[in-house]
Amino acid sequence: MAKGGAKTWYFSDGYLPEKNNSGIMEAHEALMLFNTSQKDADVKLDVFFSDREPVKNIPIKVGKERIIALRLDNPADIGGLTIPCLTQYALRIRSNHPIIAQFGRLDTTQNNMAYYGSNGFYE
Numbered sequence: 001m002a003k004g005g006a007k008t009w010y011f012s013d014g015y016l017p018e019k020n021n022s023g024i025m026e027a028h029e030a031l032m033l034f035n036t037s038q039k040d041a042d043v044k045l046d047v048f049f050s051d052r053e054p055v056k057n058i059p060i061k062v063g064k065e066r067i068i069a070l071r072l073d074n075p076a077d078i079g080g081l082t083i084p085c086l087t088q089y090a091l092r093i094r095s096n097h098p099i100i101a102q103f104g105r106l107d108t109t110q111n112n113m114a115y116y117g118s119n120g121f122y123e
Helices: none
Strands: 006-017 028-035 041-049 057-064 064-071 088-105 116-119
Touching: 006 064, 028 041, 028 057, 057 064
Parallel strands: none
Antiparallel strands: 006 088, 028 064, 028 088, 041 057, 041 088, 088 116
């Protein structure tokens, strides 16, 4: 991995959990982007689906030495795109400067809330 991250990241296991109102935490998936450089990063987010054409080139800006968290269940965070719950999808993140990317899921569909984060494949 290049110093401070990589320019292209992949996450292949997107599958938004169903929402339920049983607790104080809301089920969701999030994409965290961390820019350690001294320059703003211009990022393009591509979303691939198993049953339809991909949505590409969603613009995201990550300020210099900043981190942002994009809620993948919030269309305002991802260029107006709505990803339905229980829909298989994958992400490609392309940046003009190296960044660090991490994907996380909070699943509240059971009594024992589950959260996990994962680093993706990068090149």
